Amino acid sequence: MSDGVTRTDLEHWLQVFAKQVEDNKELLTELDAAIGDADHGVNMDRGLKAVLVALEQVPQATPAALFNKVGLTLVSTVGGASGPLYGTFFLRFGGAVGDEEPVPATQFAAALRAGLDGVVARGKAEPGDKTMYDALAPAIDALDAGLAAGEVWADALTRAVDAASAGREATIEMLARKGRASYLGERSIGHQDPGATSAALLVASANEALHDCA
Amino acid sequence: MKKLINAPEDVVVDALQGIEAAHPDLRVDHAHKVIYRGDSPRNGKVGIISGGGSGHEPLHGGFVGLGMLDAACAGEVFTSPVPDQMLAATKLVDGGAGVLHVVKNYTGDVMNFEMAAELAAAETGTQVVSVVTDDDVAVQDSTWTAGRRGVGVTVLLEKIAGAAAEQGRSLEQVADVARTVNANGRSMGLALTSCTVPAAGKPTFELGDDEYELGVGIHGEPGRERRKLATAKEYASLLVEPIIADLPYAKGDAVVCFVNGLGGTPLIELYVLYNEVAKILDKHGVQVARSLVGSYITSLDMAGASVTLLRVDDELMSLWDAPVRTPALRWGI
Numbered sequence A: 001m002s003d004g005v006t007r008t009d010l011e012h013w014l015q016v017f018a019k020q021v022e023d024n025k026e027l028l029t030e031l032d033a034a035i036g037d038a039d040h041g042v043n044m045d046r047g048l049k050a051v052l053v054a055l056e057q058v059p060q061a062t063p064a065a066l067f068n069k070v071g072l073t074l075v076s077t078v079g080g081a082s083g084p085l086y087g088t089f090f091l092r093f094g095g096a097v098g099d100e101e102p103v104p105a106t107q108f109a110a111a112l113r114a115g116l117d118g119v120v121a122r123g124k125a126e127p128g129d130k131t132m133y134d135a136l137a138p139a140i141d142a143l144d145a146g147l148a149a150g151e152v153w154a155d156a157l158t159r160a161v162d163a164a165s166a167g168r169e170a171t172i173e174m175l176a177r178k179g180r181a182s183y184l185g186e187r188s189i190g191h192q193d194p195g196a197t198s199a200a201l202l203v204a205s206a207n208e209a210l211h212d213c214a
Numbered sequence B: 001m002k003k004l005i006n007a008p009e010d011v012v013v014d015a016l017q018g019i020e021a022a023h024p025d026l027r028v029d030h031a032h033k034v035i036y037r038g039d040s041p042r043n044g045k046v047g048i049i050s051g052g053g054s055g056h057e058p059l060h061g062g063f064v065g066l067g068m069l070d071a072a073c074a075g076e077v078f079t080s081p082v083p084d085q086m087l088a089a090t091k092l093v094d095g096g097a098g099v100l101h102v103v104k105n106y107t108g109d110v111m112n113f114e115m116a117a118e119l120a121a122a123e124t125g126t127q128v129v130s131v132v133t134d135d136d137v138a139v140q141d142s143t144w145t146a147g148r149r150g151v152g153v154t155v156l157l158e159k160i161a162g163a164a165a166e167q168g169r170s171l172e173q174v175a176d177v178a179r180t181v182n183a184n185g186r187s188m189g190l191a192l193t194s195c196t197v198p199a200a201g202k203p204t205f206e207l208g209d210d211e212y213e214l215g216v217g218i219h220g221e222p223g224r225e226r227r228k229l230a231t232a233k234e235y236a237s238l239l240v241e242p243i244i245a246d247l248p249y250a251k252g253d254a255v256v257c258f259v260n261g262l263g264g265t266p267l268i269e270l271y272v273l274y275n276e277v278a279k280i281l282d283k284h285g286v287q288v289a290r291s292l293v294g295s296y297i298t299s300l301d302m303a304g305a306s307v308t309l310l311r312v313d314d315e316l317m318s319l320w321d322a323p324v325r326t327p328a329l330r331w332g333i
Helices: A007-023 A025-035 A040-057 A063-077 A082-097 A105-123 A133-148 A153-173 A180-188 A194-210 B008-022 B083-093 B107-123 B153-166 B171-184 B232-246 B267-284 B314-321
Strands: B026-029 B034-037 B047-054 B071-077 B099-104 B128-133 B185-191 B211-214 B225-228 B254-261 B287-294 B304-311
Touching: A007 A025, A007 A040, A007 A063, A007 A194, A025 A040, A025 A180, A025 A194, A040 A063, A040 A082, A040 A194, A063 A082, A063 B083, A082 A105, A082 A194, A082 B107, A105 A133, A105 B107, A133 A153, A133 A194, A153 A194, B008 B026, B008 B034, B008 B047, B008 B071, B026 B083, B034 B083, B047 B083, B047 B107, B047 B153, B071 B083, B083 B099, B083 B107, B099 B107, B099 B153, B099 B171, B107 B128, B128 B153, B128 B171, B153 B171, B153 B185, B153 B254, B153 B304, B153 B314, B171 B185, B171 B304, B171 B314, B185 B232, B211 B232, B232 B267, B232 B304, B254 B267, B267 B287, B267 B304, B287 B314
Parallel strands: B047 B071, B047 B099, B099 B128, B254 B287
Antiparallel strands: B026 B034, B034 B071, B185 B211, B185 B304, B211 B225, B254 B304
16 A cells, blocks of 8 residues: 555556456457548557557656657557547546656546546547546545545546446447537447547556556 | 559658659658648748548648648548648748638648647647648537538639738738638539548448438548439439528529549539539529639548539639649649
């Protein structure tokens, strides 16, 4: 037990996220084929691999620098809508996470919130639009609520994972109102949103990598 | 999949080299996949760039040249370019009078151009104004979706705004002209077949031998409905009537009538369709001031066509008639 999350822990989170996306590449692409343009898994996998290469080539000294690099790399390599959305998430996360380490649990949660606000600003998504927001927002709400109630970090993170999974499942019955899926109208109902699916992986990977930190 | 390619992953790169080889007036920044005018930047002239996923050729690269675009960014097939590309293009064409970004209304394109504009402002202080095209009337409930897609009007806008920039108008004036074009243009298309993205190797969607998709998007997005095959006369009616009703175009309006092939339809069929479109317009008392018939905004090898109407006044007409010299549109010079 330490006082927070170190830069090394945060890098580990990114490695686990990249691994989970790689393992679920086919699933993400299949989900996207049903209501989008069948490239979400491939695009995210390419972008996260580029992130790992970039971080290996030029190690970043602080948490803020680390996530700034992650965000810019994703913006440059992912393309489509996911590039700007995940890129903005990590850029804003980096802006809020600060230069100091370890990062206290509450500041980590605040950085996630800043990232989410960036996603909303970039994508104009609202709750129930069947987007990554619908998995990410409940997870961050749950994390905040857990921490506010004095739960230990590990329990609050577990709660966030459950909320992200529930949010992801809830997108199945939603009618898409953003992105290419929105052109399908009613026909988008019954399909799980690929963006919410990758966002749930982001939360799950945070739990896997950071469960015993902070 | 039968395609004249070397390898699916090399299509965009190889095509850019081909464009550079075929058109000595143009330059290509291969690292950023940007096609630009060889005489860029032009001092004091507003720069105009556009871009989008590849597979819609000649849009956008084929419209780079005098009187139209200064640069075009090529994304992967049907995938928006990334902000680095638009930023590079913006820098290449910035002659000190600002840069107009012409963006088709797709979620990815809009966000990537938006980030590029922010980066340009932060890095170089270049003034960027973006104009988004959203003319596809097939998307009906646009308030609750990503909005109408940008299709045929984009071609007409790039021509007309390009002429305005060539005359030395200011960034705000050029952007105003562009917005006017978008506001007065409407389009709709239909697909007789799907298209095949090289990397996918198989058709994007299934369409029965006796069916067509009415209101299809230029990436094979679903349209209003799937119907049994009909005649050109009926296709024309199903495309033109919703367009006329939407703006609406009124008796006495003068229009540019643009009948566009989606990539796999021969010109002779486009003229058959044009003939039917012209009859319907005549019936409504809409006067065709200028026409454009050919494949200018395509969807790879998709068979099908789209119709775009643009209501024009004398000013837009004179900008339409102004000289243009690009690989795909060329007149007055």
